[in-house]
Amino acid sequence: MNTKNIACIGSGNMGRALMKGAANIIPAGNIGFSDADTAKAEVLAKELGAKVYSSNYDAVKEADFVFLAVKPQVLGTVLEEIAPALRMRVESKSPAILVSMAAGWTIKKIQILLDVGSVAKLIGPDWSEVNPTLTKPVPVVRIMPNTPALISQGVIAMSASSEVPEETLAMLEKILSAAGIVDRLDENYMDAVTGLSGSGPAFVYLFIEALADGGVQAGLPRDKALRYATQTVLGAAAMVKETGKHPGELKDMVTSPGGTTIAGVAALENGAFRGTVINAVDAAYNRSKKLG
Structure with a gap:
């Protein structure tokens, strides 16, 4: 693989996780961070052996x-800032690949904003009607x-x-x-992915607790109790993954007639356990759509 330069705008947990992994594939010196909080970016860059860009513009120019790796609520501002540099790269026929992980923000919306140059034109329920002819759109990959991923055990959905x-x-x-x-999957599923695997770890942590x-x-x-609970969840997940059996079948293997497990399962069902989990994923999914 040809060595590439990577710039990460934002140095929070997700940026750290992905760049930590990237440093196992390409030289850490080819990775750089840009952040409004320069001190935070410098700490992370030192940890990985990476560098710090002096501005978002320089990051886009070189990478x-x-x-x-910024919150959906501030993505528009960041895109407005880097749009000129991205368009310049496209015009010079050496485009930078933009990789967004912002919940709710579609590839189309990002490309249109980079073309029109102002998030103000995209605010409101009718932003999708802003549809200029994009003769040279910026290449965008959307991931969730x-x-x-901080421990190399993440799920990363990708559309391009x-x-x-x-x-x-x-x-x-x-x-x-x-x-x-x-x-890889169709972008139409990305909000559902956000509700399931994007938000899902928090639901699992609650269950372990x-x-x-x-x-x-x-x-x-x-x-x-915490040690046993953690290993129980880890082992049960591994059983689903390694055996390929449906979770219901594996549940039945543990659930003896009149035994302890069926008593516990009945208590969970009385508390609407499965329905509550489904509702949690659905709530996160709907929130993802609204963030866009």
Whole structure:
């Protein structure tokens, strides 16, 4: 793989996770950070052996891949700032590949904003009617990673605009794979991915905490209850992944007639456990759409 330069605008948890993985694929010196909080970017750059760009403009000017690791609420402002540099790269026939992980922001919306140059023209329910002829659109890849990418166990969904060459997309996929599994899918599913794997780790953490609390209530010491709960969730997930069996089938393997497990399952169902989890994913999905 030809060595590429990566710029990451934003140095929060997700930027750190993905760049930490990228440093296993390309030299850390080819990775740079740009952040409104320069001190924060410098700390992360030192940790990885990366560099710090003096501005977002310089980051876009030098990088082959520009990761946008910023909150959806500030993405518009960042895009307005870097739009001239991105368009200049397109005009010079050496476009930077923009990689966005902002929930709700579609590839189309990003490309139109970069073309019209002002987020004000896209505000409101009718932004989709702003549809100029994009003769030279900026190539954009939209991803949705999750926080287990920090330990190389993430799920990273990926969609790309037609302007991204397959060879380049394959290279990006290899870089991202250092942080977890990478799965290409139609962009129409990205908000659903956000609700499931993007927000899902928080739901699992709540379950682990509750499972451990149940152990404490039953008399286990806190440290042992948390250890057992964590390994139980890890092992159960591995069973689903490794056996390929449906979770319901694996559940039935543990659930003996008149036994302890069915008593616990009945208690979960009385509390609308499955319906509540479904509603949590749906709520996160709907919030993702609104953020766009």
